Structure formats: structure tokens, C-alpha cells
Amino acid sequence: MPYELDDDTTLTADASGLYRGRMSDRWNVGAVPNGGYVLAFGMAALKRALPQPDPITVTAHYLGPAAAGEAEVEVHMLKAGRQFCTATGGIRQNGREIVRMLATYGDLSQTNGPMHIDAVAPIVPPIDHPPLSLEPPMPIAIRQRFEQRFADNGGAAPRAETRGWIRFADRRPMDTHCLGLIADAFPPAVFNVTERGWVPTLELTVHVRARPRSNVLHCVFRTRFLFGGFLEEDGEMWDEAGNLVAQSRQLAAAPRLQ
Amino acid sequence: MPYELDDDTTLTADASGLYRGRMSDRWNVGAVPNGGYVLAFGMAALKRALPQPDPITVTAHYLGPAAAGEAEVEVHMLKAGRQFCTATGGIRQNGREIVRMLATYGDLSQTNGPMHIDAVAPIVPPIDHPPLSLEPPMPIAIRQRFEQRFADNGGAAPRAETRGWIRFADRRPMDTHCLGLIADAFPPAVFNVTERGWVPTLELTVHVRARPRSNVLHCVFRTRFLFGGFLEEDGEMWDEAGNLVAQSRQLAAAPRLQ
Numbered sequence: 001m002p003y004e005l006d007d008d009t010t011l012t013a014d015a016s017g018l019y020r021g022r023m024s025d026r027w028n029v030g031a032v033p034n035g036g037y038v039l040a041f042g043m044a045a046l047k048r049a050l051p052q053p054d055p056i057t058v059t060a061h062y063l064g065p066a067a068a069g070e071a072e073v074e075v076h077m078l079k080a081g082r083q084f085c086t087a088t089g090g091i092r093q094n095g096r097e098i099v100r101m102l103a104t105y106g107d108l109s110q111t112n113g114p115m116h117i118d119a120v121a122p123i124v125p126p127i128d129h130p131p132l133s134l135e136p137p138m139p140i141a142i143r144q145r146f147e148q149r150f151a152d153n154g155g156a157a158p159r160a161e162t163r164g165w166i167r168f169a170d171r172r173p174m175d176t177h178c179l180g181l182i183a184d185a186f187p188p189a190v191f192n193v194t195e196r197g198w199v200p201t202l203e204l205t206v207h208v209r210a211r212p213r214s215n216v217l218h219c220v221f222r223t224r225f226l227f228g229g230f231l232e233e234d235g236e237m238w239d240e241a242g243n244l245v246a247q248s249r250q251l252a253a254a255p256r257l258q
Numbered sequence: 259m260p261y262e263l264d265d266d267t268t269l270t271a272d273a274s275g276l277y278r279g280r281m282s283d284r285w286n287v288g289a290v291p292n293g294g295y296v297l298a299f300g301m302a303a304l305k306r307a308l309p310q311p312d313p314i315t316v317t318a319h320y321l322g323p324a325a326a327g328e329a330e331v332e333v334h335m336l337k338a339g340r341q342f343c344t345a346t347g348g349i350r351q352n353g354r355e356i357v358r359m360l361a362t363y364g365d366l367s368q369t370n371g372p373m374h375i376d377a378v379a380p381i382v383p384p385i386d387h388p389p390l391s392l393e394p395p396m397p398i399a400i401r402q403r404f405e406q407r408f409a410d411n412g413g414a415a416p417r418a419e420t421r422g423w424i425r426f427a428d429r430r431p432m433d434t435h436c437l438g439l440i441a442d443a444f445p446p447a448v449f450n451v452t453e454r455g456w457v458p459t460l461e462l463t464v465h466v467r468a469r470p471r472s473n474v475l476h477c478v479f480r481t482r483f484l485f486g487g488f489l490e491e492d493g494e495m496w497d498e499a500g501n502l503v504a505q506s507r508q509l510a511a512a513p514r515l516q
Binding site: 057061078112116117118190193205207222223224228229251 | 314315319321336337342344346355360362366371373374417448452453460463468480483484485488505507513
């Protein structure tokens, strides 16, 4: 039995290098596939098309809403270097491009060079912490795909910050290709300080910094600037060995009621 | 007399929508045009090609070194929406693509909606602070294009952080199109904690959050994670009215001696 994510990002390539598959509704938020899942779907094509094993930096611009169903990914190589390769990927549904990716791949098996780390891993609840029973305002299928525990802020003033641990419900191992999904798998941090609403992602960039060495990741997401109709959300994903495995930043439109 | 930056990003468009111009050597670091200047050159084409006035989020992947001289920019519109438009831009020299941009434009003249700001502007030296006389290890033409003052850290333990103010030497006004240049116009923050060397940018993303309301910007750049051969550098650019005008993040290879 394949893991759910691998099942739901299975692609077939035709002779022209077009990758086709079916987006599942198992990763939906409301009626729409989660943006991180859509990115993981697209990265499944990049993984097959590019000679380097690891995404190093991937940017996705969201052009229109995705829907469960048929989708195709067209990959164009821009540069195939010895150390890095860069490609674009366009995800299309019904002939319309819904996401454009721009990605540079490399090899994260080498870990040498100078080191300077001015940060600590986020403090998250213990692994056996009982789940909070939150009643989400809409059906969130993606919540069934993960086990997650969120830290509370101990009664301090609310901040637009979400911390917690996450693993796949089916215990799929973490790898460098699922970190774009993880970067978008927590509830928006801004919900701590605003009314909930639709927070459409315009752009999401993930820097993958290391191959995860645990199936549980410790994550923190923060929004420091909500104004003028936009917000950023910065994420850090760490493995249980205490290594940063990815940083993310997204630009989204400010929450609006649907 | 046009300002230096406008002179050095002048483009002519041919009938097919290809933009041509000449990259100047006035923005060089050593023998190579600064990556932020190359981005500003490319964004001059996006500005002309796109119907919306402001870059909202721009990502550039650096595929190969630029050189002073002829260059062309090819823009492809991906989506022209009512509120946002998204396009790619490829900067080419001698038939080879050296930078690929992916950008979403919008209109930053509207500033409404919810507000939550969990940050303060960086503390920078006074505007009349005397310049430090630093002897750079190589000729840095771009230093002549700006006036800058850097904050010292008051004898505290060194951190990979650079703070200071910046304005154009010819007093060119700041606008939303030069913020990609400003995001790369400070010495790498990592030089505070490592030997100096070449720090090749792989990817630079700029979120433009507001139109600058002063010609001096207060900036801070930080590297928190240098390991495994890579580093990120996060930047904030604020205007003198106390508004964040842009955030930047770049992924670069760790410094190496040339």
C-alpha cells in the first residue's frame, strides 16, 4: 500500500514530457485542495524531470483555484548545471494554468562548510499530548492526513504565531519533497489575531536546508506584518534531531470572509 | 539628467515584446554586476509590460553571472487578472539566460483592511553620521551609487546582522521598483561571522509591501542559518515614516574564497 501522499501525487509522463495525474480531494480545505498539496503535486513532476535529487528553493505563484480531478504539469529546464539545476513547472487544469513554479534543485547529501546558527528549535507539546478538539468552521479533509499538536501560548497576549509538531497520519516518512506541503499544513498564524476567513496564498517559497531525519517535524509559523491588504507568513521546520530542514515564506491576501 | 539607476535600466522594446538595453558596470561588485541591479534591470521590463503599477512579489533565480554590456529581457504574461497579474521574465546575455524572474504585480495605492504589526523598525545611525572608512577587499563600484551608514553592534558578540540607512547618491527617489536593488545593496550580513568571500545568490525573493514615502530607507539584514553549504539572508526595508516597504529573503551558497 503506498502512502496517501504518494498515491495522490502519482503522475504518468507522456513522450513530450508532460506529467499527468489526478488531484485528490483528500487534502481539501473546504472545497479546494490545499495550496501545499498542489505544490507537492507539482513537485512530483519536478522530482522526476530533474537530475538533482533535492529541491533547494521552490517558489510557487498561485494563479487560480485548484480543484480535485485531472491535472497536468509541464516542466521546462532552464539550466542543468553540475551542482544545481533550475526549471519551471506549470500546473494546469482544464487547459488553464493554476500554479507556476520556479525551482532550483541540488544535492543535500553533502553537509560541510562553515556553520553559524542563531536560532533554536521551537518548543512544541510532547509527542503523547492529547489533541485539542477544535471545531473548524468548514470541513477540512487535510486534517485527517496528519497528526498534529499545537502549543498554546500559556495565556500570554495573542500573537500571530502557531507552533506544534506534525507527522503524516499514515506515518509516511518525511523527505525533501513533502516540505512544501508541510509549509502550508498548519492553520494560518494570523487567525490568532484576526477573524478567520479565506487567506488566499499569492506566493509560497520554500528553502529546503536538510534532509529530515525524523518522521515528526517541529514547526513554527509567524506573521509579523498584516497591513495594506497583505500578510507574510514565515515558517521554520525542524526535525527531531534538532536540525532546521526548511524555511518557508508566503505572501497572502489579508483574511476576507467568503 | 536622468538618475543613474534609470539611465542604467533604460530599455527599448521591439515589436515582439523583447526588451533590450545595456547593463552598466557602475553597479559592479568586483568585475560582476550586483545581483540586485540585474534584478532592477529585469524589473524595468516587467514594469513596462505589465498593466498593474507595483511589484508585489518578485522571485529571481540566478542561473549564471551577468556582465556589463548588452542584455535582453523576454516577458511572458501568465495571468492578467483584475487585481493581480503574474508574469515570467528571462534576462539573457549572448543568447544565454542568466536570470529567470517570476513576479506578481498589483496596486499598492489601496491600503486598507486589518492591521497587526509585531515588529519595530531597525535602529540606524543618525542621517549626519560620519561614514566609516572601510577598505573593501575588491573594487566595489556600487558603493559609489549609494550613501549608506552602518550601525555598529556596540561591542556585543558578533551576529550575522547588518543595519543601516541607505539612499541613492544622486538622491533618486525610492519607488517600488528599486526595492529589489536595495535588498541586495548591503554587504552580506554573514561577513560579520565568517571570512569574506564570494556569496553567490541562488534565489532572491522580494515582497513589496508599501510605496516608500522617503528617499532614505532604514534596513536590516540577518542570516540565522549558515550550514550545509547554504545560507539565507532576510531583509526588512522601512521608510522614514515608519512603514515597512519591503521584506526580502535570499538563498545563497556559503562564502567561498575565489
